[in-house]
Structure formats: structure tokens, C-alpha cells
Amino acid sequence: MKTKEIVARARALAEPFRITDGDHFRLKDVDPGNTLDLDSEDKPRAKEALAMGIGALAELQDMLYAQDRWAVLLVFQAMDAAGKDGTIKHVMSGVNPQGVQVYSFKAPSDEDLDHDFLWRSAKVLPERGRIGIFNRSYYEETLVVRVHPQLLARQKLPPELVSKNIWDERHKDIRCFERYLTRNGVVIVKFFLHVSKGEQKKRFLERLQKKDKNWKFSANDIKEREFWNDYQEAYEDTIRSTATKDAPWYVVPADNKWFTRVIVAAAIVETLGSLGLHYPIVEGEKRKDLERARGMLLGGGEKE
Ligand code: ATP
Numbered sequence: 001m002k003t004k005e006i007v008a009r010a011r012a013l014a015e016p017f018r019i020t021d022g023d024h025f026r027l028k029d030v031d032p033g034n035t036l037d038l039d040s041e042d043k044p045r046a047k048e049a050l051a052m053g054i055g056a057l058a059e060l061q062d063m064l065y066a067q068d069r070w071a072v073l074l075v076f077q078a079m080d081a082a083g084k085d086g087t088i089k090h091v092m093s094g095v096n097p098q099g100v101q102v103y104s105f106k107a108p109s110d111e112d113l114d115h116d117f118l119w120r121s122a123k124v125l126p127e128r129g130r131i132g133i134f135n136r137s138y139y140e141e142t143l144v145v146r147v148h149p150q151l152l153a154r155q156k157l158p159p160e161l162v163s164k165n166i167w168d169e170r171h172k173d174i175r176c177f178e179r180y181l182t183r184n185g186v187v188i189v190k191f192f193l194h195v196s197k198g199e200q201k202k203r204f205l206e207r208l209q210k211k212d213k214n215w216k217f218s219a220n221d222i223k224e225r226e227f228w229n230d231y232q233e234a235y236e237d238t239i240r241s242t243a244t245k246d247a248p249w250y251v252v253p254a255d256n257k258w259f260t261r262v263i264v265a266a267a268i269v270e271t272l273g274s275l276g277l278h279y280p281i282v283e284g285e286k287r288k289d290l291e292r293a294r295g296m297l298l299g300g301g302e303k304e
């Protein structure tokens with residue numbers, strides 16, 4: 001199948017999960033177990049579609065790199081065990097590692113806390129021609145920091161600047177930041193991998209049972225689980241306030257990993273496919289240089 005056709009299919013597949021205007025968004029309208037009309041018997045077909053998406057992505061990314069104009073920022077947010085790491089690993093598996101920059105955001109350092117909240121993200125934005133992946137991101141600033149007010153207290157903000165509107169203000173600042181970036185050629189796509197509480201429990205139990213998964217388990221994950229509803233509310237408000245046409249959110253059902261990966265791959269293919277990417281056209285003096293070089297190589301103009 002031609003890349004153009006794959007992009008068209010990807011667009012149709014990803015479209016139902018894209019939020020470009022948060023006004024009417026409700027998290028409870030998204031079923032984490034949704035797999036569209038595909039059931040587990042369709043898994044092989046879904047895997048084929050993923051493989052096709054990965055192939056198309058490799059091709060598009062090669063052009064993105066060669067053209068060196070756009071940068072792409074993919075933001076991944078989710079509750080623990082929703083499958084961020086696995087999705088990133090699988091979806092990006094065909095892409096040239098030189099063209100991708102992954103950054104995982106952990107709790108902020110003392111140096112981070114000595115700056116405004118976007119500072120550490122701004123430092124690691126993707127270069128032109130590259131795909132940057134934020135595994136967690138500045139969105140933690142209206143999620144974990146909102147759920148745990150003591151984290152906000154650590155940020156050393158002047159007290160008179162911390163009002164009850166702080167989350168609205170942060171959403172607004174994030175919107176402005178993202179608009180600024182998109183105006184500068186950074187294409188932003190945000191993913192919320194929406195897992196259910198029941199599926200998270202299943203995955204935690206698996207991490208506890210399987211020796212090769214033990215390392216993934218963190219006691220803190222269980223503590224955060226107790227704040228499940230607070231997180232869901234914070235996610236809903238954040239998505240409602242920051243979904244825009246220029247920087248959409250994809251809210252992707254995450255109870256079935258095979259489905260999550262297909263949709264994420266489709267959304268990325270769709271995004272790159274809409275940029276009209278092409279290899280740079282070599283003209284003028286540069287074309288003459290190429291012709292001269294060809295002549296030298298073929299016509300014996302170089303010493304053996
Ligand atoms: P995994 O568990 O799959 O390895 P992870 O993304 O959960 O990946 P962890 O090291 O477990 O990585 O967790 C990182 C922690 O850092 C999360 O609990 C997250 O909420 C926290 N964190 C990230 N950004 C911020 C922030 N700005 N302020 C406070 N905490 C943050």
C-alpha cells in the first residue's frame with residue numbers, strides 16, 4: 001500500500017479519538033476498553049495495520065529529517081501501567097534513532113524548582129527535523145502537582161501569585177506556550193492513554209507475579225492509585241482546557257495494548273502525513289555540483 005493511502009486510513013482510524021476543542025469533553029464518555037469494531041480475533045489484522053503504520057512512519061520521518069524544517073513533539077501522559085513505555089517502544093520501532101529524541105520527566109530537581117515550570121521542558125524541545133517524545137511532560141504541572149498540593153508548595157512561588165485560579169492560569173500558560181511553539185514550526189500532538197482502574201490492578205498484579213516484570217513495580221504506584229478519582233478529574237479538566245486545533249489531545253483507550261498502539265501509530269502517521277513532507281529538491285548551483293561530482297566519479301577525473 002502506498003504511503004498516501006496509509007495516511008488516509010490512519011486519519012480515519014485516529015479521528016474518533018482526537019479532541020481539538022475541549023468544551024464538550026467528558027472523560028467518562030471514553031471507554032478504556034473500546035476497540036472500535038475490532039475484537040481480539042482481529043488482533044492479527046491490527047498487528048498488520050501497526051506494521052504498515054510503522055513502515056509509513058519510517059518513511060515520513062526520513063523526509064522530516066531531510067527537510068529539516070518542522071519539529072514534532074509527541075507528549076505522552078497516562079496513569080501508571082497504562083502502557084506509555086511499551087507504546088513508545090513499539091510505535092517508534094521502525095524509526096531511525098538519530099531522528100528521535102526521547103525525554104522522560106521525573107520529579108523536578110532542585111535546579112528545576114529554581115525556575116518557572118516550563119523551563120526544564122523548553123530545554124529539551126526537539127530540534128527541527130526531529131521527533132521529540134516527552135514521556136510525561138509539563139502537563140504533570142496540572143496533574144500530579146494539583147493532586148498533591150505539597151508539590152506546589154515546594155515550587156517556591158511568591159505566595160501572592162498562588163491563587164485559587166492557579167490551575168486555570170497554568171492551562172492558559174500551556175496553551176500560549178504551545179501556540180508559540182506551533183507558530184515556530186513545532187507540531188504538537190498529545191496522547192492520554194486512558195486505562196481503567198480494573199485493568200491497572202491487573203497489570204500491577206502481573207508486575208508482582210512475573211519475575212521479569214518485578215522491576216517495573218514501585219510501591220509508590222499503589223499509593224498514587226488511591227488518588228485515582230482526583231487524577232481523573234485533573235486529567236479531564238486539563239484536556240478540556242488545553243485541547244486545541246493546533247495542539248490536539250488524543251484520548252486513546254488503553255485497556256488493550258494492541259489497540260492503543262494502532263491508534264497512536266495512526267495519529268502520528270496522520271500528523272506527519274498532513275505536513276506535505278518531501279525530500280529537498282536540489283537545484284541551481286548545487287545540482288551542478290552533483291553533476292560535476294558524477295562526472296568526476298565516472299570520467300576518471302579522480303586519482304585511483
Ligand atoms: P515507569 O513507572 O513506567 O517507569 P514513570 O513515568 O511512571 O515510568 P517514574 O520514575 O515511576 O516514571 O515516575 C516519575 C514520577 O515523576 C511520576 O510519579 C510523576 O508524577 C513525577 N513527576 C513528573 N513530573 C513532575 C512534576 N513536574 N512535579 C512533580 N512530580 C513530577
Ligand code: MG
Nearest residue numbers: 080081218221
Ligand atoms: Mg512509574
